[in-house]
Amino acid sequence: QKEVEQDPGPLSVPEGAIVSLNCTYSNSAFQYFMWYRQYSRKGPELLMYTYSSGNKEDGRFTAQVDKSSKYISLFIRDSQPSDSATYLCAMRGYGNNRLAFGKGNQVVVIP
Amino acid sequence: GAVVSQHPSRVICKSGTSVKIECRSLDFQATTMFWYRQFPKQSLMLMATSNEGSKATYEQGVEKDKFLINHASLTLSTLTVTSAHPEDSSFYICSATTGQETQYFGPGTRLLVL
Numbered sequence: 001q002k003e004v005e006q007d008p009g010p011l012s013v014p015e016g017a018i019v020s021l022n023c024t025y026s027n028s029a030f031q032y033f034m035w036y037r038q039y040s041r042k043g044p045e046l047l048m049y050t051y052s053s054g055n056k057e058d059g060r061f062t063a064q065v066d067k068s069s070k071y072i073s074l075f076i077r078d079s080q081p082s083d084s085a086t087y088l089c090a091m092r093g094y095g096n097n098r099l100a101f102g103k104g105n106q107v108v109v110i111p
Numbered sequence: 112g113a114v115v116s117q118h119p120s121r122v123i124c125k126s127g128t129s130v131k132i133e134c135r136s137l138d139f140q141a142t143t144m145f146w147y148r149q150f151p152k153q154s155l156m157l158m159a160t161s162n163e164g165s166k167a168t169y170e171q172g173v174e175k176d177k178f179l180i181n182h183a184s185l186t187l188s189t190l191t192v193t194s195a196h197p198e199d200s201s202f203y204i205c206s207a208t209t210g211q212e213t214q215y216f217g218p219g220t221r222l223l224v225l
Contacts, residue, residue: 034213043117043204043216044155088154090213097143097208103154 003027006089006102015111019076023089023102026070030091030100033065035074038086038104047087048074079109113139115207117217124195125225132190132220134205140185141207145214146178149202161188195224 006023013019021035032051036044048063050056056063064073072091076083089102114137124130134144143162147155159180161167167180177199179191188207192199200223206214 032213036216041202041219041221043115043219046213046215049213092213097210097214098145098157098160099214101154106152 003100004089004091004102006105008103008105010106010108012108012110013079015079015081015109017079017109019079019083019107019109020073021075021087021089021105021107022071022073023091024069024071025091025100027093027100028067028070029093029096030070031094032092033063033072034090034099035061035063036088036090038088040085044088076107079107081109081111083107084109113207113209113212113215115141115205115215115217117205117220119220120218121221121223123223123225126196127194130192130195130222132192132203132205132222134188134190134207134217136186136207136215139207139209141188142185142210143208144182144188145206145208146180146188146190147204147206149204149219155204158190192222195222197224200224 004025035048038044053067060077062075086104086106088104090099116135118133146158158173159167159169161182163182169175182188204219206216208214
């Protein structure tokens with residue numbers, strides 16, 4: 001079993017829809033959780049960074065962490081064509097700089 | 112947010128030559144920098160971890176003599192691909208961290224070896 005599981009998609013949604021992405025993990029030592037957005041031929045850009053169970057909101061983005069279920073989610077409200085990208089979940093343990101990544105989920109928002 | 116730059120953004124070279132890629136943290140001091148490789152439609156593959164002033168730690172299967180890493184200061188790390196071959200063609204991405212937060216990634220360098 002991989003440390004981090006993420007369905008690679010692709011996921012196509014119409015503009016304005018809610019995008020829902022998720023990752024599951026097996027290592028209970030993971031304490032910090034991130035979502036990165038990566039456009040084609042670019043480096044990953046940090047979207048959300050959380051370290052506790054619950055929800056964190058930033059504009060149209062909401063990150064959700066459920067440590068008891070080892071499950072994290074990213075929701076994008078009112079999706080725009082500019083949200084079309086690959087979304088990577090990542091996580092690490094306390095005192096460990098190294099990140100474990102999901103495979104990435106390609107999202108296409110259709111105008 | 113923290114900014115990481117990479118130079119060059121794109122390089123084409125002949126087989127057998129060496130290529131140096133620079134990674135800089137522009138507005139913070141990075142205790143640790145990471146080098147990744149990414150093939151099309153795949154996730155990031157960690158190549159090595161480097162701490163300022165010490166030798167890099169390479170992942171299993173990554174040749175340290177082929178991929179030379181130097182972390183000379185808290186804001187600069189370099190990756191040199193020595194005697195590059197076509198199979199080294201890839202997208203190389205660095206990241207940097209202060210150790211307190213997460214990793215911030217550079218924009219990547221696309222290497223094409225002819």
